Amino acid sequence: MSGRVGDDPATALREHLIDAAGRLLGQAPISAITTREIARTAGVSDGVLYNYFADKNELLLAALMRRYVSLTERFYAQLPEPGSATIEENLTALAGGLFELAADVVPMIAGLVSDPPLLHRLFEAMHREPFGPQQLSEPLVKYLEAEQRLGRVSAEIDLHAVSWLLLGPTAMLGLASHMGSPRGGPDEPEQLHQFVVALITGLRPE
Amino acid sequence: MSGRVGDDPATALREHLIDAAGRLLGQAPISAITTREIARTAGVSDGVLYNYFADKNELLLAALMRRYVSLTERFYAQLPEPGSATIEENLTALAGGLFELAADVVPMIAGLVSDPPLLHRLFEAMHREPFGPQQLSEPLVKYLEAEQRLGRVSAEIDLHAVSWLLLGPTAMLGLASHMGSPRGGPDEPEQLHQFVVALITGLRPE
Amino acid sequence: MSGRVGDDPATALREHLIDAAGRLLGQAPISAITTREIARTAGVSDGVLYNYFADKNELLLAALMRRYVSLTERFYAQLPEPGSATIEENLTALAGGLFELAADVVPMIAGLVSDPPLLHRLFEAMHREPFGPQQLSEPLVKYLEAEQRLGRVSAEIDLHAVSWLLLGPTAMLGLASHMGSPRGGPDEPEQLHQFVVALITGLRPE
Amino acid sequence: MSGRVGDDPATALREHLIDAAGRLLGQAPISAITTREIARTAGVSDGVLYNYFADKNELLLAALMRRYVSLTERFYAQLPEPGSATIEENLTALAGGLFELAADVVPMIAGLVSDPPLLHRLFEAMHREPFGPQQLSEPLVKYLEAEQRLGRVSAEIDLHAVSWLLLGPTAMLGLASHMGSPRGGPDEPEQLHQFVVALITGLRPE
DNA sequence: TATGAATGAGTCTTCATTCAT
DNA sequence: GATGAATGAAGACTCATTCAT
Numbered sequence: 001m002s003g004r005v006g007d008d009p010a011t012a013l014r015e016h017l018i019d020a021a022g023r024l025l026g027q028a029p030i031s032a033i034t035t036r037e038i039a040r041t042a043g044v045s046d047g048v049l050y051n052y053f054a055d056k057n058e059l060l061l062a063a064l065m066r067r068y069v070s071l072t073e074r075f076y077a078q079l080p081e082p083g084s085a086t087i088e089e090n091l092t093a094l095a096g097g098l099f100e101l102a103a104d105v106v107p108m109i110a111g112l113v114s115d116p117p118l119l120h121r122l123f124e125a126m127h128r129e130p131f132g133p134q135q136l137s138e139p140l141v142k143y144l145e146a147e148q149r150l151g152r153v154s155a156e157i158d159l160h161a162v163s164w165l166l167l168g169p170t171a172m173l174g175l176a177s178h179m180g181s182p183r184g185g186p187d188e189p190e191q192l193h194q195f196v197v198a199l200i201t202g203l204r205p206e
Numbered sequence: 207m208s209g210r211v212g213d214d215p216a217t218a219l220r221e222h223l224i225d226a227a228g229r230l231l232g233q234a235p236i237s238a239i240t241t242r243e244i245a246r247t248a249g250v251s252d253g254v255l256y257n258y259f260a261d262k263n264e265l266l267l268a269a270l271m272r273r274y275v276s277l278t279e280r281f282y283a284q285l286p287e288p289g290s291a292t293i294e295e296n297l298t299a300l301a302g303g304l305f306e307l308a309a310d311v312v313p314m315i316a317g318l319v320s321d322p323p324l325l326h327r328l329f330e331a332m333h334r335e336p337f338g339p340q341q342l343s344e345p346l347v348k349y350l351e352a353e354q355r356l357g358r359v360s361a362e363i364d365l366h367a368v369s370w371l372l373l374g375p376t377a378m379l380g381l382a383s384h385m386g387s388p389r390g391g392p393d394e395p396e397q398l399h400q401f402v403v404a405l406i407t408g409l410r411p412e
Numbered sequence: 413m414s415g416r417v418g419d420d421p422a423t424a425l426r427e428h429l430i431d432a433a434g435r436l437l438g439q440a441p442i443s444a445i446t447t448r449e450i451a452r453t454a455g456v457s458d459g460v461l462y463n464y465f466a467d468k469n470e471l472l473l474a475a476l477m478r479r480y481v482s483l484t485e486r487f488y489a490q491l492p493e494p495g496s497a498t499i500e501e502n503l504t505a506l507a508g509g510l511f512e513l514a515a516d517v518v519p520m521i522a523g524l525v526s527d528p529p530l531l532h533r534l535f536e537a538m539h540r541e542p543f544g545p546q547q548l549s550e551p552l553v554k555y556l557e558a559e560q561r562l563g564r565v566s567a568e569i570d571l572h573a574v575s576w577l578l579l580g581p582t583a584m585l586g587l588a589s590h591m592g593s594p595r596g597g598p599d600e601p602e603q604l605h606q607f608v609v610a611l612i613t614g615l616r617p618e
Numbered sequence: 619m620s621g622r623v624g625d626d627p628a629t630a631l632r633e634h635l636i637d638a639a640g641r642l643l644g645q646a647p648i649s650a651i652t653t654r655e656i657a658r659t660a661g662v663s664d665g666v667l668y669n670y671f672a673d674k675n676e677l678l679l680a681a682l683m684r685r686y687v688s689l690t691e692r693f694y695a696q697l698p699e700p701g702s703a704t705i706e707e708n709l710t711a712l713a714g715g716l717f718e719l720a721a722d723v724v725p726m727i728a729g730l731v732s733d734p735p736l737l738h739r740l741f742e743a744m745h746r747e748p749f750g751p752q753q754l755s756e757p758l759v760k761y762l763e764a765e766q767r768l769g770r771v772s773a774e775i776d777l778h779a780v781s782w783l784l785l786g787p788t789a790m791l792g793l794a795s796h797m798g799s800p801r802g803g804p805d806e807p808e809q810l811h812q813f814v815v816a817l818i819t820g821l822r823p824e
Numbered sequence: 825t826a827t828g829a830a831t832g833a834g835t836c837t838t839c840a841t842t843c844a845t
Numbered sequence: 846g847a848t849g850a851a852t853g854a855a856g857a858c859t860c861a862t863t864c865a866t
Binding site: 566612 | 647648
Binding site for chain 2: 029030031032087091107110111113114115116151152153154155156157158160161162164165167168169170171172173175178191194195197198199200201202203204205206
């Protein structure tokens with residue numbers, strides 16, 4: 001039972017615990033995760049987590065952050081190249097990535113609504129990261145600015161607002177995908193495409 | 207110990223319990239509400255709730271529904287008159303109402319992510335109501351159709367998508383307002399206004 | 413809600429409650445019967461029973477007695493006629509009746525083992541009845557005495573012991589029929605017949 | 619609070635809990651035994667039992683089995699030697715052992731009639747033991763077969779039936795001994811003797 | 825006398841946390 | 846440091862019994 005964890009520096013176990021907790025975070029609502037379950041998943045004893053974390057929440061917090069960062073990076077890696085393809089295609093692909101991100105992140109965060117102090121701690125931690133939640137829109141804005149300079153996006157529009165107009169419906173759809181969804185409408189990729197088309201068109205009569 | 211409950215006909219206590227639970231729903235995350243707490247808040251004994259509800263969840267469900275319906279009705283009462291004022295003003299006001307609705311409803315529902323069976327029951331109950339969650343967009347679409355007929359909104363745009371483009375960012379802002387918010391940006395009414403302007407403008411270069 | 417019980421003297425309700433409890437006694441283990449269930453079965457209110465009985469147990473006791481007496485009477489009505497048919501046939505038929513009696517009575521009494529005071533009260537009541545449990549063997553002994561006088565049963569045998577030799581295995585089989593029985597052996601009527609044959613034969617080598 | 623449990627290897631507490639439950643099983647009806655009572659009897663905290671058993675019933679089951687096995691072994695150790703003494707003496711001694719066994723086992727099992735699922739689980743467990751309940755008769759049958767070969771028992775009799783004729787009345791007497799017994803008759807050893815004599819004699823007129 | 829709503833003690837079970845080894 | 850057995854507070858739910866109407 002000794003070398004199971006790895007031969008890394010002393011605190012490799014800390015990482016190992018975070019990974020185990022993170023794995024569980026993808027499988028069950030956060031409130032259903034017990035310390036015993038984490039310990040078993042990690043293959044260590046029940047009490048060891050208290051050697052590295054003040055309490056269960058602090059471990060969960062670290063796992064939450066790690067998960068958030070890794071999911072976010074996955075999204076950033078998919079950003080389209082300004083000037084390539086069409087705006088419609090690019091934004092639709094982007095919305096697809098956002099949807100996946102939201103489908104993974106939203107339930108994680110939504111589950112935290114039950115635990116405001118923990119939620120608050122998570123947000124503080126997120127804001128210390130290079131890519132906090134509101135900065136999620138930043139690369140999106142960057143991309144749109146580039147397209148604006150290329151003349152492929154209206155010069156007069158507020159790009160920060162546009163980023164919310166993409167993020168919002170997409171996240172909502174991601175959340176909805178976790179509930180007994182309202183069958184019958186178009187499927188999700190098609191909905192995302194319609195959002196983009198409408199956003200490009202604008203409400204203003206020609 | 208007699209008149210405490212009210213002088214209404216028979217099952218006034220049922221209502222009283224729903225009210226007590228509803229009050230707690232506004233103060234604490236749903237998973238933190240205990241049967242004992244409800245009983246104490248209602249000023250009755252621990253076991254009474256089982257005389258009126260199959261279990262704790264059924265009571266919570268009733269309280270949740272009552273809250274949802276009353277918040278929804280508040281929103282519907284504020285719908286703008288097609289043709290009056292400007293589109294921008296109307297949609298901004300509408301977004302304001304949606305924001306308030308979301309700020310109240312979203313945390314309520316988000317907390318349920320931890321309890322999928324209860325969440326499912328809530329959705330079934332909501333769909334039996336005249337104004338289910340997906341029908342939330344219906345009056346919005348109705349309003350936009352009227353404006354479309356008046357020629358104040360582009361004829362070629364998908365109004366269902368537009369409704370999501372309004373609901374999504376607004377709900378997200380409502381959720382965000384419950385967290386240690388990202389200080390520094392514009393305040394919420396201003397953000398909502400910017401969403402509307404951008405949505406009216408559209409991305410397409412003139 | 414007034415005349416539901418009948419127009420008999422004032423305490424017809426007492427009888428009605430006993431009947432309702434007796435009906436439930438045939439359907440569920442005694443410990444699973446609640447006062448509310450009795451009241452609903454009887455179509456009366458929860459609290460009435462305390463107007464006629466000191467507590468739940470006293471009502472149950474009365475129901476138990478009534479049931480015991482009625483089942484016992486059913487058995488007595490089936491006693492064979494001495495001299496008719498053969499001893500083997502008569503005793504086999506008799507064992508069949510006893511088996512049915514036991515299958516009905518045994519679980520009722522066995523369930524009481526969990527409640528010694530109530531059990532004790534039941535036995536005291538039974539002994540005051542004309543046909544107490546040990547008197548169960550009396551008609552059996554009477555029948556055997558008649559056969560003895562007719563020379564169809566050994567003169568030297570203790571008929572009281574014989575009655576136990578019939579009652580015992582039969583009751584045991586009745587109890588066993590209520591449990592996940594040990595499949596594979598002969599069925600119950602055949603077993604009863606074998607008991608009788610062996611009892612007639614005796615262990616003594618010819 | 620350290621050495622209280624015993625110095626045995628690892629799961630001494632598991633045994634300790636079974637013992638505590640077993641002790642209570644001898645003192646109170648099974649349905650009256652609470653987890654708290656077991657814990658207090660064992661001198662441990664309320665929740666420990668769930669570290670060793672899936673639930674209360676599984677602990678009770680283990681205690682029940684242990685008791686059953688130990689009582690059964692006590693009985694098997696007393697089997698008479700075929701050919702020794704007389705049949706009457708041997709069977710009377712055997713009936714005495716059975717009576718003691720029944721007096722201990724029957725109330726234990728009878729109390730379970732109120733809890734069919736647990737009863738079923740007990741039977742399954744019993745059948746996995748070398749000496750299940752129906753195999754109780756096996757050593758008895760073995761003994762009688764030996765006597766049959768020695769010519770001391772009628773060759774034509776069904777020994778399986780005979781074993782029931784001994785077990786049945788004996789078990790009934792054992793059960794009866796737990797109730798406000800029917801004073802006045804012969805005492806139990808004498809009754810058992812009479813059963814044996816009658817069984818040897820047989821009903822058939824010489 | 826009948827009602828049935830209210831009571832509240834008591835049950836089983838879970839789980840974060842501690843601490844002797 | 847690591848272990849994992851023990852702790853015990855807390856939660857949902859049941860039900861015999863009471864009592865104002």
